[in-house]
Amino acid sequence: xxxxxxxxxxxxxxxxxxxxxxxxxxxxxxxxxxxxxxxxxxxxxxxxxxxxxxxxxxxxxxxxxxxxxxxxxxxxxxxxxxxxxxxxxxxxxxxxxxxxxxxxxxxxxxxxxxxxxxxxxxxxxxxxxxxxxxxxxxxxxxxxxxxxxxxxxxxxxxxxxxxxxxxxxxxxxxxxxxxxxxxxxxxxxxxxxxxxxxxxxxxxxxxxxxxxxxxxxxxxxxxxxx
Numbered sequence: 001x002x003x004x005x006x007x008x009x010x011x012x013x014x015x016x017x018x019x020x021x022x023x024x025x026x027x028x029x030x031x032x033x034x035x036x037x038x039x040x041x042x043x044x045x046x047x048x049x050x051x052x053x054x055x056x057x058x059x060x061x062x063x064x065x066x067x068x069x070x071x072x073x074x075x076x077x078x079x080x081x082x083x084x085x086x087x088x089x090x091x092x093x094x095x096x097x098x099x100x101x102x103x104x105x106x107x108x109x110x111x112x113x114x115x116x117x118x119x120x121x122x123x124x125x126x127x128x129x130x131x132x133x134x135x136x137x138x139x140x141x142x143x144x145x146x147x148x149x150x151x152x153x154x155x156x157x158x159x160x161x162x163x164x165x166x167x168x169x170x171x172x173x174x175x176x177x178x179x180x181x182x183x184x185x186x187x188x189x190x191x192x193x194x195x196x197x198x199x200x201x202x203x204x205x206x207x208x209x210x211x212x213x214x215x216x217x218x219x220x221x222x223x224x225x226x
Contacts, residue, residue: 013100
């Protein structure tokens with residue numbers, strides 16, 4: 001059995017990677033690994049609160065490994081803390097680290113380079129999936145998510161907070177990737193086949209900062225059974 005720790009962003013792609021890995025024979029996802037911005041106590045870029053992150057891990061029935069990062073975070077600090085996380089994975093008999101990356105070659109190459117000396121295998125269960133087909137399949141198969149962050153250089157600000165659904169896919173401007181793989185938008189998953197219960201989330205404040213618009217979400221009550 002190949003034991004895997006999954007890089008968990010709180011968004012749809014990592015959630016779908018979990019769903020796909022659980023369908024593979026000979027693979028066991030044993031933990032979720034997340035970096036957290038210590039200044040704001042949120043997932044970097046996605047802006048997901050720690051409380052929502054913990055609720056996701058509980059719904060996925062997996063332990064959550066949090067790697068705290070300073071803000072701003074120099075790359076050498078990031079790499080040092082990720083090496084420590086990899087050392088933990090090896091100590092806990094993990095065989096691989098999985099990622100929800102879709103098609104950015106430079107991102108994949110960086111991850112593969114960083115894992116070379118760790119003894120951990122990099123896995124990319126969604127790699128090269130056509131993103132229009134993938135986005136529609138996620139929605140049709142029950143994944144539910146909200147947009148938590150919009151890069152206003154690539155997507156209009158009013159998309160922040162919207163449901164990731166078929167209407168949204170139809171409304172995306174030409175040139176915007178349906179999965180937001182180029183950073184056009186980020187999401188927070190609250191339901192889907194990878195969870196044993198749906199999260200009840202409510203949207204709060206919408207904030208513009210440094211060219212991005214963030215929609216804040218928090219859990220309003222205990223998860224409900226799917």
